[in-house]
Amino acid sequence: MSDVRHVPAELSSFVGRAEELAAAGEAVAAGRVLTLTGPGGCGKTRLAMRLCRAAAGAWPDGVFWIGLEQETDGGQVGRRMAAALDVPLPADRDPVPVLAAALRERELLVVVDNCEHVLDDAAGVVAAVLAECPRVAVVATSRSRLGVPGERVWPVPPMRLADALELFLERVRAGAPDAAGPAAARAAESQARRICDRLDRLPLALELAAGWAGALSLAQIADSLSAPYTLLDGGARTTPFRQRTLQASMSWSHDLLDDDERVLFRRAGVLEPGFTADAVTRLAELGGPSAGRLLRALRGLIDKSLVVADTTGPVARYRMLGVVRAYALDRLAAAREETAARDLHLDVHASLPAELAPLLETDKDAWRARLGAAYPNVRAAIEWGVSRPDPALGRRLAADCAWLWHLEGRGAEGAALLRRAAALGADERSPLQARVLAALALVLNTAEPGIEAFEVARAARELAEATGAPEAARPAGPLIALGLLATGLPEALAEARAVREEAVRAGDGFVADSAEAIIGLVHVLGDDYRPAIECFERAVERLVARGDRGVASFALGWWALAAARSGALERAAELAGRAVATAEPLRDLHWTGSARVVLAEIRILQGRLDEAAAALEPVDRLIDGLGRLPFITGWERCKAMLALGHDRPREAVEWCWREGRWQEEPDAAWLAPDTQLVLAAALRRSDAEAAAARLLDALSRSPVTGRMPRVRAGVLDELALLSHDSDPERALRLHHEALRIHADHGLVLGLVAGLESLALLDLRRGAVKTAGVLAGAAARARAELGAAPRPLPAADGEEGRELRAAVERGRAMDLDAAVAHATRARGPRRRPESGWESLTPAERSVAGLAAEGLSNPEIAARLFVSRGTVKTHLAHVYAKLQVANRTELARASAARPACEGDEVRRPG
Incomplete structure (x- = not known):
């Protein structure tokens, strides 16, 4: 049986409607929408719920329920549907094309309930989905037709008399004893028939009437219902009969409530669906009934079917049906209590973030769940608060919700509310305005990636410092450090360290760990992987434990790349998979897409091209056909790498250029340096050597390249490959210069690729033995690293035998x-024979850890190498430094002079 998702629990039995279920069920079809129409209270929602459960086995990809009763902003309908369907979205983009793309190949049933108040938006989403998804069926409930192509409208009829009697009497028996004896039972059924006829067999009206069976006899109910309906028999009829039936039955039911129940009924109209008993008791602050009396009144309203109780979760939650709530709000306005009630509603929900604040530092997932459950009420409180003459409380509540918008893919909605809150304080220099700006920067960072988040973050900090409240803008610190990456790595590193130190002093764990992750990122960008990995190790577990999923997935992705470039590909794949799993609950296309790109890149390095494509497939499917593609870090480059892996260089060229699609005029200088390297390789393999040479020449002169050894070495290797035929001596010189850079910075994968390029060049130059040794050693290294194998050089005759023998000798060599x-x-080595400068980067790493007191197994685990490799490196270190043991090594390490670059390479 397929999955049935998000369908509300049925809190009372379902009665009758067998013929309606059969007829409506036959009308549900793939590629079509069936709209159940009718007035409020006619049973559309209950019928749709039953359709869901009856259809479960017919839809392989599941049945999904999207309830819109809480949605006040029609623009959020697409996001509400995407959330129910677990579709990640770009925060700054129209969700509907992404949603349609995600469902294009799926076979499922979607039920969209309560569309009437967001009718145009709901119709637009449904039409877009059906236009792209021929195997998706939609059932909608609405008081009016959607008006989309291919719609089948099915007016929900009145209940048959037998079903109406069964429903009414069953609800009566739930609240009152059965009539005693056959005669009493016949009399009860006779009165029930009168009631059913007078209420037009409307389910909600019958439920309301049955709620009084514990206080009135059926005859009394029937008699008291007769008076209002004399008004319906003549005169102008401006509304359908059954709609007037419901209005009259609600008025009748309201008039029978006691005083406390009437007070609670109208005041509860300000509570959005999903309110709790605590919210009810706080209404006592408006005067009148006490908290205890209001709880008893709540029980009465539930018994009389004016409030629906859901006790299936850990906390009981309550709601009024839409038509009932509208009547309650009319009564509230008539009593002139709406402003006071909404002000109190704002006060109640403004205190909620403070109550939940401890969870922000211990369990952000739990915080998100708790605040998310109250979000319809919180959002309504914000909207009311920022509309008041004094909007301070609404602005404060908006700032308190920043994390929810940041984490839950509600960024567009949050950014709009926070921009409004910021505009209201534009002339105000206060800590509150600094908090609002910092919150806006946090939300913009995921909702609308770009320079604005950095600029708003900087403005927030300047205002916070000027007003003597630096804590108000502390969350903006990591965003400022990220923005400074465009200025330079040293500037970003200094800023991130300062942010971390200040956050540690203040006890702000999130900011401290975010800054730690950014320090790790700076080290990765500078190709200094050991301190980068140590930063990520310190930050990630705390971020994950708190539920800081966005930053945690970011850190895990960069940690994975650091591990991969250090040669630990299996560990890198594990970390990348964890980054994907960490990001996916956020349902945000930027976070999940970026994590999937890292996983795909590592699979490409491993030679697992099918697995790389599978990692990217959910991203590709979601953004396929979008006019303006969302920003997903490295997606285009990864697609280009995959095309090169399949030997499609021209396709790879096109993918690289797509990374700069936002430019008016294509300019490779605006592509990421890594993308420029992939583009150069693709151009070279497309026989566009001149274009590749121009690109590499420009990249070699870029200031960015000077700060990134891996890119600098990559440029040299690509230039060398262009010179293999035309100038072998130049190619040899360039390859060796690249090899030195790779070795000095521990760029293991670069070393392996460099040895393979040298092997090919040496074979062309006739140096067969050297070519074979290097190729064999590279093949061994690839096998040990789990990297993609490469074809070995080939030759015929005696040269071939000599080459194969040399390959076998090379297989006995480790990488060093x-x-x-x-x-x-x-020729002569550039590195001296002894002293600290004689050590290779790998030997320096082992020496440093040994001097700190780590054992060989601990060093092996830290550097992702075997214990035997550690032992070999230590033997080389002892010989080069002329020390006999770890004690002497520690003394030599403590006494050695600082080397250029130590400040960036050392942890912290």
Whole structure:
């Protein structure tokens, strides 16, 4: 049986409607919408719920329920549907094309309940989905038709008399004893028939009338219902009969309430669906009945079917049906209590974030769930608050909700409310305005990635410092550090460290860990992986434990790339998979897409092209056909790498250029440096060597390249590959210079690729033995790293036998030995024979950890290498430094002079 998702619990038995269920069920069809229409209270929603459960086995991809009764903003209908269907969305984009793309190949039933108050938006979403998704069926409930192509409208008829009697008498028996004896039972049924006829067999009206069976006899109910309906027999009829039936039955039911129940009924109209008993008791602050009396009144309203109780969750929640709530609000306005009630509603919900604040530092998932459950009321409170003559409380509540909007993909809605709150304080220099700006920056960072988040964050901090309240804008600190990456790595590193230190002093764990992750990012961008990994190790577990999913997935993704570039591909794949799992509950296309891109890139490096495509497929499906593509870090580059892996270089060129699609004129300088490298390789393999050379020449002169050793070495290797045929000596020089950079910075994958390029060049130059040794060592390294295998050089005859023998000798070499062999084959080594400067980067890493007191197994785990490799490196270190043991190594390490670059490479 397929999945049935989000269908509300049936809190009372379902009676009758067998013929209606059969007829409506036959009308449900893929590629069509069936709209159940009728006035409020006619049973549309209950009928749709039954259709869901009856249809469960017929839809392989599931049955999904989207309730719109709480939705006040029609623009959010698409996002509400996407959330129910677990479709991640770009925060700054129209969700409907993404939703349609996600459902294009799926076979499922979607039920959209209570469309009438957002009719145009609901119709637009349904029409867009059906136009793109021929195997999706939609059932909608609305008081009016949607008006979309292919719609089948099915007016929900009155209940048959037998069903109406069964429903009414069953509800009566739930609240009052059965009539004693056959004669009494016949009399009760006779009165029930009178009631059913007078209420037009309207289910909600019958429920309301049955709610009085514990206080009135059936004859009394029938008699008291007769008076209002004399008004319906003549005169102008401006509304359908059954709608007037419901209005009259509500008026009748309201008139029978006691005083406390009437007070609660009208005041509860300000409560959005999903309110709790606590919200009810707080209404006592308006005067009149006490909290205890209001709870008893709540029980009475539930018994009389004016309030629906859902006790299936950990906390009981209550709601009024839409038509009942509208009547309650009319009564509230007539009593001239609406302003006071809404002010109190604002006070109640403005205090909720403070009550939940401790969870922000311990369990943000729980915080998100608790505040999210109250969100319809919180949003209504914000909207009321910012409309008041003094909007301060509404602005404060908006700032308190920043994390919910940041984490739950509600960024567009949150940004709009926070911009409104910020505009209301534009002339105000206060800590509150600083808080609002910091909150806006946080939401913009995921809702609308770009320079605005950085600028707003900086304005927030300046205002907070000027008003003597630096804590008001502390969450903006990591965003400022990220923005400074465009200025330079040293500036971003200094800012992130300052933010971390200030947050640690203040006890702000999130800001401290976010800054730690950004420090790790700076180290990765500078190709200094050991301190980067240590930063991520310190930050990630705390971020995950708190539920800071966005930053945690960001840190895990960069940690995965650091591990991959250090040669630990299996560990990198594990971390990337964890980044995806961490981001997915956010249902945000930027976070989940960026994590999936990292996973795909690592699969490409492993040679698992099908798995890379599978990692990208959910992202590709969601954004396929979008006019303006969302920003997903590295997506286009990864697609280009995948095309190169399948030997489609021209396709790879096109993908690289798409990364700069937002430019008016294409300019490779605006592409990421890594993307420029992939573009150069794709151009070279597309026989566009001149274009590749121009691109590489420009990239080599870029200031960015000077700060990124991996890119600098990549440029040299690509330039060398362009010179293999035309200038072998230049190619050899360039490859060796790249090899030195790779070795100095521990760029393991670059070392392997460099050895393979040298092997091909040496074979062309006739250096068969050297070519074979380097190729064999590279093949061994790829196998040990779990990287994609590459074809070995081939030759015929005696040269072929010599080459194969050399390959076998190379397979006996580890990577360091192979690099040393390549360097000796080139000529004198650049590195001295002894002292600290003689150590390779790998040897320096092992020496540093050993000097700190780590054991060989601990060093192996930290650097993702084998224990035997650690032992070999230590032997080289002892010989080069002329020390005999770890004690002497520690003394030598403490006494050594600082080396250029230590400030960036050391942890912290």
